[in-house]
Amino acid sequence: MPNITVCRSYCSSSRLQRITEREDSGDQVSPKKLCSCSTPSSADKSPCCVVCEGQDCHNLHKVATDNVDSNLKSWAKTTKNFQLLGRLIAQAADTHAADTYYHLQCYTQLRNSAQAKKRKASAGPLEPHFNSIAIAQIVALVEDSEDSVFKVSALRQFYRTVMEDQGTPCSDTREPHSTRFKEYLLKLLPEWTDFSQGKNKNLSLVHLALIL
Numbered sequence: 001m002p003n004i005t006v007c008r009s010y011c012s013s014s015r016l017q018r019i020t021e022r023e024d025s026g027d028q029v030s031p032k033k034l035c036s037c038s039t040p041s042s043a044d045k046s047p048c049c050v051v052c053e054g055q056d057c058h059n060l061h062k063v064a065t066d067n068v069d070s071n072l073k074s075w076a077k078t079t080k081n082f083q084l085l086g087r088l089i090a091q092a093a094d095t096h097a098a099d100t101y102y103h104l105q106c107y108t109q110l111r112n113s114a115q116a117k118k119r120k121a122s123a124g125p126l127e128p129h130f131n132s133i134a135i136a137q138i139v140a141l142v143e144d145s146e147d148s149v150f151k152v153s154a155l156r157q158f159y160r161t162v163m164e165d166q167g168t169p170c171s172d173t174r175e176p177h178s179t180r181f182k183e184y185l186l187k188l189l190p191e192w193t194d195f196s197q198g199k200n201k202n203l204s205l206v207h208l209a210l211i212l
Ligand SMILES: [Zn+2]
Pocket: 049, 050, 051, 052, 053, 054, 102, 103, 106
């Protein structure tokens, strides 16, 4: 239940008076309605935050630029906050609507959760770009070998050698990226897993038969 006392203290006195009158006359007014944005076209509404529809009617910033507006819409989509998206679209479509307001804190929180969502999404299905011929040769080497353990560093060296042989050497000795390279290979080698051993934490690919 929203805090009715806090909300009241922030709302304009005339509005509060109207509400009090209504309450006195027996009308039921839900506390949320006091500062709600749910009636954007009503002329007498107090401005409130489009993000939280919050009780704090102070410290509001006006959506003054298209940039802020498009950010809010884009972040609402990313975070799947469809109620907010609906409010933003309704507000834009309603020419009689008052300006849109937001709390800076709500704006920042929305941005942060949208960015977190995006980071999470991009860490998933996006495949790193490895050379398919070099990768195919490594997979064949590992699968056809009698060995059950391969050092990832050796496989990376092999990758670089194949790239050199093709006339497209890696530009950097850090290529291919160790972790991404290993993850990528493991997807292609379902019977293998990774394993680190020794003081130097030498990362290796190990056939599951060896550890199961
Ligand atoms: Zn807010």
